[in-house]
Amino acid sequence: MIAFWVLLVLIAIAVFSFVGIYNSLVSLRNRCDNAWAQVDVQLRRRYDLIPNLVETVKGYAKHEREVFERVTEARTKAISAATVKEQGEAENMLSGALKSLFAVVENYPELKANQNFLMLQEELAGTEGKIAYARQFYNDSVMKFNLKQQVFPSNIVAKMFNFKEKEYFEIEEAEARRPVEVKF
Amino acid sequence: MYEQITRNKWKSFFLIIFFLGLIFVLTWVFGELTGLGAHGLILAAIIAILMTFGSYYASDKIVLAISKAKPIEKKDYPYLYNVVEGLAIAAGLPKPRCCLIDDTAPNAFASGRNPRNSVIVVTKGLLEKLNRVELEGVIAHEMAHIKNYDVLVQTLAVVMVGIVALLSDWILRSFLWGGGKRKGRSRGGGGAAALFILIAILLATLSPLVAQLLRFSISRKREFLADASGALLTRYPPGLASALRKLAEDREPLEVANKATAHLYIVNPLKDIKGAVNKLFSTHPPIEERIAALEKM
DSSP states (O other), rough: OOOHHHHHHHHHHHHHHHHHHHHHHHHHHHOOOOOOOOHHHHHHHHHHHHHHHHHHHHHTTOOHHHHHHHHHHHHHHHHHSSHHHHHHHHHHHHHHHHHHHHHHTTTTTTHHHHHHHHHHHHHHHHHOOOHHHHHHHHHHHHHHHHHHHHTTTHHHHHHHTOOOOOOOOOSHHHHHHSSOOOOO | HHHHHHHEEEEEEEEEEEEHHHHHHHHHHHHHHHSSTHHHHHHHHHHHHHHHHHHTTHHHHHHHHHHHHOOOOTTTTTTHHHHHHHHHHHHHHOOOOOEOOOSOOEEEEHHHHHHGOOOOEHHHHHHSSSSSHHHHHHHHHHHHHHOOOOTHHHHHHHHHHHHHHHHHHHHHHHHHHHHHHHHHHSSHHHHHHHHHHHHHHHHHHHHHHHHHHHHHHHHHHHHHHHHHHHHHHHHHHHHHHHHHHHHHHHOOOTTTTTTTTTBBBBSSSTTOOOOOHHHHHSOOOHHHHHHHHHHHO
């Protein structure tokens, strides 16, 4: 009789921990997806800011057409990028173009004092930071998700239900690791 | 970085276990003396929880009112908002509310019983005196407090201090009230009973002090923990280290802070920390030690 009860308790414990592990794997996977979506939200915000910024700078520096064109082109490319790799390249180009835009601004003291411009500059710097943090959080989430699939005993459950490890977001060029330098 | 986080989590865990051990011993002594068993603990726990429940539940509102912190809007402080929003993303938490104290002494704190009800408060001086990297370090420290549920930990510590104080008080009082009951229960002759009473008196007198020390010690461990997990959010420990150095050099006390709220701030806003005894009773570890820990990461 005692053996029966012991067996019953053991089975109950096994079932409960099984359900717990499965649920935590699912919620970790959802967190990764959500974190990835958060990166897109911030990238979109950055794309939306750029036309405003270009317009504001244009008002003071009409002759720098070349710079504006580069920024606009890089932005279009980044938005329409189909693969992660393409997007990475376009993002690099956009960062470079923005850098030269801010270099141009240095020659226009009036523009540097413009309230609207300062606001946009702060927003852009803030968004750059948020993109970096969103990517960092995505990688942190992926690390937790992958770890859960590797350690015992959750690796058994992960194998059973065919959970796949997710890939980290990595930046190839060291240059792109730094966000655009925006001075204050 | 990861080791420091784990180590500080374990340390605060053991401190709490030690605390529970102290409460257990006091309960047992109280039970032996009065014959009430564990009822003493239940009563003390209920009283202590009731006393602190309000301060836990409305932790953000009470402390905001005491500190004269005003809510601010994004359009007025885009700089601060962007930093807070960025770090909330990094921590995977909902964005806390932001409040400002109109004081030039640089300082900051976080409060709220859970991430959904959290608030980050900074002084005007903090925004003026720190650069962006340093401000990110400070906000990350506060975000880490929120993520680690430090308001809950602090409240728990206060509840335990309360339980110890009540039990100790009752043990001492039981000598005044229940002399007859005790005589009837003493089985093993006068000597052992006298020794037991002596130990009980000693325990009841010292415990409240030990409990306070434990509470401060827990608070210090949580500061180290918030430094380390904050550095993990920014991935840049020198930012917070440099901010702490600036805050330490600033000798201006914060007027709205007092003994009751001092433990919340990132550095002690009262600026009167010197000497070994004060160190034991301090809610914050010395800034030099915190900077050294950050530089080791």
